[in-house]
Structure formats: structure tokens, C-alpha cells
Amino acid sequence: MKIIVCYKWVPDEQDIKIAADLKVDMSMAKWKISEYDKNAIEEAALQAENNAAEVTCLTFGTSKAKQSLKDALSRGPEKAYWVNDAKAENTDGFVTANILAAAIKKVGIPDLIFFGEGSEDSYGQQVGPRVAALLDIPALTFVTKTAVKDDAITTTRSIGNCTEDVTASFPAVVCMLPEINKPRIPSLKQVLKASKKPVEEIKLADLGLSDAELTVKNKVKSIQGFVMNRKNKLYQDGSSAEKVKALVSDLAKEGLA
Amino acid sequence: MDFQLTEEQALVQQNAREFAQTYCEPIAAEIDKTGRHPEETIKQLIAHDYMGMIYPEEYGGAEADYLSYILMVEEISRVCASTGIIYSAHISLSMNPIYKWGSEELKQKYLVPMCKGEKLGAFALTEPGAGTDAASGTCTATLDGAEYILNGTKCFITNGGIADVYTIFALTDPAKGVKGLSCFVVEKNTPGFEIGKHEDKMGIRGSHTSELIFKNCHIPKENLVGEEGKGFKYAMMTLDGGRIGVAAQALGIAQGALDEAVKFAKERVQFGKPIATKQAIQWMLADMETQLQAARFLVYNAAETAGRGVAFSKEAAMAKLFAAEAAEFICSKAIQIHGGYGFIKDFKVERFYRDQRITAIYEGTSEVQRMVIAGSLLR
């Protein structure tokens, strides 16, 4: 069984600052593998351990994403594919999916392709199912459990008001919810071994995609800090009982107490 | 000259940070309060292959480079200095003599299970009457047929009572002074070997510090490490490495304190603005960061020198001296920035300040480091 797990290298949102003019400042941000994608990598690593799956990983990123490759490899995959292009700086779900699908076709469509439920930065929640559609294979999304048997995968999907078990024969795309597993911290030996694992860089030009396929669809006009309009009233005077009294009186004015 | 970590070292650093945040940070305040040995952290260190970090794979180690090990000690100490010393006492103090000078049999018997983490190590040189003056010890080892018989008392032993394997020093020929000192491996539960008083310490309270008492304790002759009479040399060379570990511990504590100070300065509002906007606070932070980075360069340089396999006594001494003093300065300023909050136990800087104090004392006081540094200049 072969699995390709896709991940994205993202800025850590804890380090993202919103300036007074609402501009988003990422200059101080450390970059990391999107937390949601770590669940996908872990699930692939579990398949490698339990079902002898041959796992590789794939990312589309700028030259900065080079840092992510060994990190990803320390978490289980045996080989990393990296589509390295500055276009990753300004991409969308449409372009990213076109590139990943083309890269997967180039390296050979595996039995399973794993994704996280969405990326931590833009959270577009579309690249996984888009890739499935481009490869004309099923997409099993919002998955909380996987079980592989013969040439098929059975997943439990958790979709709002119900769960459902869906079985798809290979090949298939599976997108994981975070509750599916707890990604492990790699062991030191896994970390040290990662630097000896192979990395293959894929050039965008080698994927045979047209300009149209590489041009973002919707135009981002602005990305600005979210403004919270709240009263921010803190009760600071008096005893705890007096503070609570003041709160309840304010709630009463709002018709809530 | 390259001041960048290699890709591998950077990844180890990230891994160490994640490890420390996940397993050490959540219990750091609790083990400080209760003085409990963090057994669960040791289990995780084992599961993550860290217990034999710098030793060859053939002995079950991970064969990481020395600077990577120092990064690990720094990252652990950044959140929990107690765990930092439990770990470095095991890796660099206890295991080093066995690895460097022990027989193949000793390595198989002790180094292998220690690398796997099945056995925790301790290092015992200090005695009640022999601290800095390590040569004035009175612990003896008398050869009797196929055994040595140990007598005497060791004190202030990190991991004492918790460790399974003790690398200890005793006089095989008291008349020769330091030239009569030898190194042995003693297992926990050997008849005649008792754990004495458990110290109630100011800091690093999660690490156990105990007295070891030997009363006619018989150990196999084969447990002699290297040659008789070479013990002092082994101890001093091992302590050189131990000093970089303590320097890394000081560095980690200092970084932890600075992290907290920066966070607090940004959050704490006085006169309608975060105190970080005040120049008085900014100057303190600038001095702290500068001291910290200077310490970091000395510590990494010592580790890198040790990793190259050349003499590093002076580098280790300078690293420990400077990092320990920087840590005291930085932790003190971190408390100052916290104001009254820094003095209460709800804030981490209170613990960091107590924890850093020992780094200027053990593995050779700052005065001893100065002796070593001056000695190498005036040779």
C-alpha cells in the first residue's frame, strides 16, 4: 500500500501581529507544519507501522518551505516531494490543487492520499476534495477513524449532525479531523534519521500546467485584522459580591437576567 | 566561522522544545513544590531515545552530536531546571567515565542499559569534607581478592536514591592523595550501600540530592573503571563536560526568565500603557538579552569544541562561569520587571531565580572556573 500525505508550511498564528492600522504583520512569525496536517502525517505513520504502508509526503511551497522537509520526514514518511516555486506565496485552493494533483500524477497515483481538514493559516478546506476531483477519485472528508482492508479504506466521517461510515476502494483521498489521533513528538532517532531520507524537488515547469491553471481565481483585495466591537467593561471596584451585583444589573438592562 | 545551527541541530532543537513543552513544562511547578522526582518524564525521555543521546548506536545510543545534547539540556531547563540536571547528570557525568575508560564488559553491563534508559545514572565525587578540594576525600576502596570493599560517605549527589547506577570515586591508595583516587561503578541495592539524607534545597527541588553511605560495601573487581589511580583525571575530564551541561542549564533558565519577562512587560499595564513601553523596562530587557546571547555563544562554542574532540577545559569553564552569572543577573531582572508578582510563587520567575543559583556552585564554583581559566592563561 502506498500513501502520499500532503502538508502545508504555515506561519504560526501566535506570532502574527495586527498593527494599529489593522495590517497583518507576519514578520515575527515562525513557520511550521500546519497542525491539522500533522494529524494527516500521523495517520499515515500509523498506517506504515500497522499495515506496512509505504509513506511519502508532498508539499507545495516557496524556497522557505525547505525547512519543513526534514521536519515532515522525522514524523514518519520515507521520502519528501517538494514543489518549489515562488507562486506558493500567492496561491489559492484552485492553483494549489492543480499543482498537487499534477505532482501526484507525476510521481504516480498512490492507493491513498491524506490531507488535514484544512490549512491552519487560510483554512480554505478545499484542496483535499479538489485534488480528489481532479484525479477523479473519491474524497472522504472530515474523517475521525480509518481502517484499511484489502484494497479499500473504511472511514468514519463526523459531519455535523451525524457520523457515517464510508468505504472507498483505492485510490482515494482522505481528509482527517484533528480528533482522529494525537500526533506524536518524533523520537530523537527519528529526527536524526530524517536528515538521511531522500528529498525530491519538483519544478513547476515539469508539471505541464497551463498559465490558466496556475492563475488564482478570486482576487484577494485585503487581509486585515478582525475588529472586535465589545464593551470590555471590567468590574474592578468593591467586593466580589458587589462586582457580581453590578454585572447582574447590567445583564438585566440587556434583558438577560 | 558559522554561527548557524546545522539543519539537523535546528531540528533537534525544535524537537527538544516540543518535548520540553509537552512533558516537562506542565509538571515543573508541581515537582518544584513537592520535590517529587519526575519519573513520568524519564519514561518519555526513554520513549524518545534521549537517554543515550550522545553515545554510539552500538551501545544503544542515538549518536547525536554534542551541541545537539547541549540544546536539549537548554530546552528542558528553559521550562524545568530540575529535569535539566537529572538528565545531564545521567548523560554526561555518570555515563562518560564508563564510556571513555570502562572495559567492554562494563559498557555492555551498564552503558547499554543506561543508553536505553533502563537504568538511570548518578555521579559521586563530592564528600562532606571534600568539595572543591576533591583530593581531600576519605572514601576508600580496598582490594580484597576478587572484590573491592568501599567505605565512606558521599554527599550532594544528584539522582541519589533514584539512580540505579552510581559512578563513584574512592581512594585505592590513600597515601598517594589524588594519585590514589580510582573510579568505580556501584549498583543500587548492593549490600553495604545505603542512601542517606535527602537534601531540602532552595532550588532544582524536583531533582533528588542525597547522601550515599558505604559501609563495607563489596563490589566486583571488574567494576573498577579504567586504571587504579587515574580517578582524579577521569573526574576532572568528566566535569569539563558536566560544566557545559550546567552552563546549558543556566542558559535555559535565563532564557525561560527572559521569555516570561518579555511576556509580562507586554501584558502588564500601568499608567494606561503596557510597562514594555517604558524605557526603564526596555533597558533592562536589552541588557538581559545581550547577556543571554553572550552566554549562548560561549556555551555553544564550548559544546562545539568538545564535539571536535580537542581540549575544552577553558572553554567549558568560561561557558559555565559566564552563563551562571548571566542567569543570576537575568533572573533577578526578570523578577524586577514583574515587581511584586515576581516575588510570589504563582509566577515562574520566582522558581527560575531559585533554580539558577546552584549553577554558580555545582560542577565547580564560579571561583573554581576562574582558577581553571587563569591557570590556562598562566601555564
Next chain:
Amino acid sequence: MAGIYIYSEEQPVTEQLLTAGKTLANSLNEKINVIDFSEQDSESFIKKGADHVLCLKSDHPWPESYAQIIADILKEKDPTVVLIGGTLRGKTTASIIAAKLQTGLVNNAFAIEGSGSVIETKRIMYSGIAVCTEELCHGSIVTIEPRTFDAAQDSDHQGDTENIDIQPEAKTITVGNVCPIVHQDNDIATAEKLVCVGRGLSDQNDMKLAEELAEKLHAQICCTRSVAEDYHWLTTDKYVGLSGAKVKPNLYISMGVSGQVQHVAGMRDSKVIVAVDTNENAPIFAAADYGIVGDLHEIIPLLTKELG
């Protein structure tokens, strides 16, 4: 060809999208088309503003399997914009359709506005700290989460219905064991009042404080992600946040919740937010209307009593 197209596998969500669709239709001067499965719903959709209802007749049980057919229809109709209900199924369906049509997709838009021929959407980025405004390409798909808009009102609007027989092929998929999630109480997503517990609780016994307060207020209890996933004090359907439930009650009282961005993203549409926490610097206070810095063990019982 042009027009606004609306689809959701859930009828109430379609009715909500009609609200957004009508505003758009006015500013763009376009017709509203609804794609649905049930002929019975057509009339209701027309009353609520649909000009044309395409009723797909099939009995395949897996909504996602209609993606290809909807894509085929849309390809022929060449819509200006497609609004799809942002349920989890809906987002997956929308992604597949977008890929088939090689068009853009904005998932989870919380606002959509048309002016002249330009359509703009807003959605959350970076776990909620930023808002991304996008200008849509022609034919872009937009998903909008349930309850972002109220259902459209009935009117005397006229329209027509077109039945289309279809045969979805669900390729290599088999669906079994569909199991509704039984909410222990009511669904927190629709609750009028919520009491939210976070990691500030010392242990599970503190849940009693929340329960007593909730009982007094007739509120539901919800929690942060770690309370559900790490402590298991409540089931995962009770956690509020970016990847959990999005709630918008009239009153939201948090106790021991620090207010990480991911959590705030799930609750900031609440009408009134009250926070109780020991840490005066906790980000929850920036997201709250009313706040008390203090020990929840002291404050919450006082609050429960005072509300009597």
C-alpha cells in the same frame, strides 16, 4: 447565461441562502435559481424568493455523490455566482464542483456583497485574527455556514420549477451505518444561552458550578477544545471554536476560559459575552462585554445566587 445559483443538501440552509441571494440579486440585477432534490420544497423556495427551482430527481442517499451532476448543470448554465450551504457535506461538495468547473471557491464566507458586477466576500483567516476580503471571479462558488443568515421571509414571489431526472454514480463508494449524533442536551449551536467552561477549572468537580449556573439561566453548557479532547469532561460536540461548534447565543458566559483565537472564532457572534477568569491579561476579556477578574470558585456561586 447568468444568474445566482443556490444549493444545499439541507432545506433550511437553502432558505437562509435565499436571504443572501435576494440581496445579491437586487444589486446585481440577476435571477435566483435553487437546486434541490424535493419537489415539495420548490413552492416554499419560490415564495422565499427563488425565480427558478431545478429539482433533481434521484434517490441516491449520499449527498456528496451529486457533485458531478451539479457541476454538469452549472457548466451549462454558466452562473455568475453559486452559493452553497456551508455544512461539512456542503463544503466538500462545493470543493469538488469547483475543481470540476476549474473555478474559484470561497469557503465559510460570513459576508457577501454585490455592487455593479463586482461581488465581494469576507472570510476569516489565521484562526480568526484576520479577515480576508476577496473579489470573486465570474462563476465562483461561495459556501456560507448555516445560520449565518436568517431564513428568507415568505412573499408572493412567483417562479417556476424544472424537474431533471438524474442518475448519480457514486463510483467506488459504499455508505453504511449512518448514525445521528445524539446531543446529550440540546444542540449548543442553537442555544439561546450558554455557559462555557475552560481549563481554568481545577478539576471535574468544578463542572458542578457550571451546571448550577446553567440551570439557573436555563442555559446549555459548552466548553473549550481541551476540556473535550484532553479532559473528556464533555463530549466533542460540545466544544466551541474554529474547528468545533460555532455558536451565537444571546448570552455567553465563560468561566476559566483564556480565550485563544481559535475559541473566540467560535463564539464571537454571541450577542452578549461575559467572562470570568483569574488572569486579568487573558485574551477572553478583550472579546467580552462584561468581565470579572477573580476566582471562579468564588464568583460563579455568587453569580448563580444573584441571578435568583
